Amino acid sequence: MLFSEILGQDYIKNHLTKSALSGRIPHAQLFVGPEGCGTLAMAIAYAQFILCNNLDSENAGGNEACNLKFQNLSHPDLHFVYPTVTTEDVKTKPKSLDFIGDWRQFVAENPYGSLFDWYQVLGVQNKQGEIRVEDAQEVLKSLALKSYEGGYKVMIVWMAEKMNISASNKLLKLLEEPADKTLFILIVENEEDLIQTIRSRCQALHFGALPEKEITASLVSRENIEPRLASKIAHQAQGNYNKALQLLQENGEDAVFEKWFVDWVRAAFRAKGNAAAIQDLIAWSEQIAGLGRETQKKFLSYCITMFRQALLLNYQTTSLVFMEPKIEKFKLENFAPFVNGNNIQAIFQELSDAMYHIERNGNAKIVLTDLSIKLTRLIHKN
Numbered sequence: 001m002l003f004s005e006i007l008g009q010d011y012i013k014n015h016l017t018k019s020a021l022s023g024r025i026p027h028a029q030l031f032v033g034p035e036g037c038g039t040l041a042m043a044i045a046y047a048q049f050i051l052c053n054n055l056d057s058e059n060a061g062g063n064e065a066c067n068l069k070f071q072n073l074s075h076p077d078l079h080f081v082y083p084t085v086t087t088e089d090v091k092t093k094p095k096s097l098d099f100i101g102d103w104r105q106f107v108a109e110n111p112y113g114s115l116f117d118w119y120q121v122l123g124v125q126n127k128q129g130e131i132r133v134e135d136a137q138e139v140l141k142s143l144a145l146k147s148y149e150g151g152y153k154v155m156i157v158w159m160a161e162k163m164n165i166s167a168s169n170k171l172l173k174l175l176e177e178p179a180d181k182t183l184f185i186l187i188v189e190n191e192e193d194l195i196q197t198i199r200s201r202c203q204a205l206h207f208g209a210l211p212e213k214e215i216t217a218s219l220v221s222r223e224n225i226e227p228r229l230a231s232k233i234a235h236q237a238q239g240n241y242n243k244a245l246q247l248l249q250e251n252g253e254d255a256v257f258e259k260w261f262v263d264w265v266r267a268a269f270r271a272k273g274n275a276a277a278i279q280d281l282i283a284w285s286e287q288i289a290g291l292g293r294e295t296q297k298k299f300l301s302y303c304i305t306m307f308r309q310a311l312l313l314n315y316q317t318t319s320l321v322f323m324e325p326k327i328e329k330f331k332l333e334n335f336a337p338f339v340n341g342n343n344i345q346a347i348f349q350e351l352s353d354a355m356y357h358i359e360r361n362g363n364a365k366i367v368l369t370d371l372s373i374k375l376t377r378l379i380h381k382n
Helices: 010-021 039-051 064-070 096-109 115-122 133-144 165-176 212-223 227-237 241-249 253-271 275-289 293-314 332-338 344-359 364-378
Strands: 028-032 078-081 153-158 182-188 203-206
Touching (some): 010 039, 028 039, 078 133, 133 153, 253 275, 253 293, 275 364, 293 332, 344 364
Parallel strands (some): 028 203, 153 182
């Protein structure tokens, strides 16, 4: 992974290369940034820079054989930990090593891929991914061995906030008593979800969302997109390069979520004063309940964003509106008047509560049916 392949984040690139060249490499680092900003790509490029003794910011000039190993993430001193679930092939106690082939392909295809994208590769269905104590035990085994090439050993923990308590406690002991020439890079989107004792032992680097001009330039140069369309997609992506790629394909998760959202609010409008239309809401709830919990949570998060966009449009802050629904006969400006200061707080609260209950294995059909009936009342609130 070349630093030049990573969009933006120039300050962090310079900081990492200069500190490595000067020999100041903290044994535990925390990369904090939103989805699609390049934290994983930066961690891999940084690991390559250190392990291959590269001499410049292009990740070149060092051990060429080592650099070649990084092309398919097969370097023996580079280790990964990431959330997993049980599958048909791995029925109990899943760990990262069980899915290393899928992981390498996933990263190779899109190093900006999201946790939700990874879950689709795993086929999580109704399960919720996490990093378990079995992973922490594998980390302990890997780091107990000498490095293959006599230098550093690098452990990248992607989505470290998904560690359960047992895994967190075991990793904490490793961070407190690190082996010589061992580097931990923990990657998180929600820093507060990582236990405080681990955060306090890491040097944190905060990544910002990508500037629109960086995304636009990349879409033009790498994807051969016409500049005006690239600029429009970059604005809609809101600093998330992974989302920009999905918008480009027009078959990403947002297209599906948009249809579900529109079906939902249309059924809610029909349901006022029409008892028969309640069946449409129940049918919708059954449809969404049949999906996996991770998909349900992601969709509810999308709904929060859609309602927020409608509120901004209602209060004439059009410069902050980036969503453009493509569903026939559904216009955000027509929906916006039904989202206002009198109901937005209650809508957000109900959506947040639904996400909370689904995350804690509540019955999705009951949760979503209850949410739908409440939405019917709230969007008609003056």
